[in-house]
Amino acid sequence: SSGINAEWPLRPGETKTCSGPVCPTHGNWGEWSGWSSCSVDCGKGVKSRERVCDNPEASDGGDPCAGSAMEFDECIKPDCDEEGKFTEWSDWTECHSECGAGTQSRARECVAKKKKVPTATLR
Numbered sequence: 001s002s003g004i005n006a007e008w009p010l011r012p013g014e015t016k017t018c019s020g021p022v023c024p025t026h027g028n029w030g031e032w033s034g035w036s037s038c039s040v041d042c043g044k045g046v047k048s049r050e051r052v053c054d055n056p057e058a059s060d061g062g063d064p065c066a067g068s069a070m071e072f073d074e075c076i077k078p079d080c081d082e083e084g085k086f087t088e089w090s091d092w093t094e095c096h097s098e099c100g101a102g103t104q105s106r107a108r109e110c111v112a113k114k115k116k117v118p119t120a121t122l123r
Helices: none
Strands: 044-050 070-076 082-086 110-114
Touching: none
Parallel strands: none
Antiparallel strands: 044 070, 082 110
């Protein structure tokens, strides 16, 4: 024995964990929400849905989510047909008779009016 206290096998170096700068976290979109209701009751309209940049949210200098948080699409409802309505009844006319039984009448009108067609534009 030469008197040198050495471990076998010899280790040429050592490693240990350390902390460097924080890595950036790039943003990623979460799931789309469901579509909204159509913006009109009849004719052409717009529906929309949205998503949030939280899967994960950008942090520590990471890039934000690319693209839009909202999406629009056209929706088509049944045509806006004419809608008929009756006016109120008129007053009864005077009795038409010289003597004895007679007749009276009253009337009302059918008024057709076109529903307004809302206009919506896709963005």
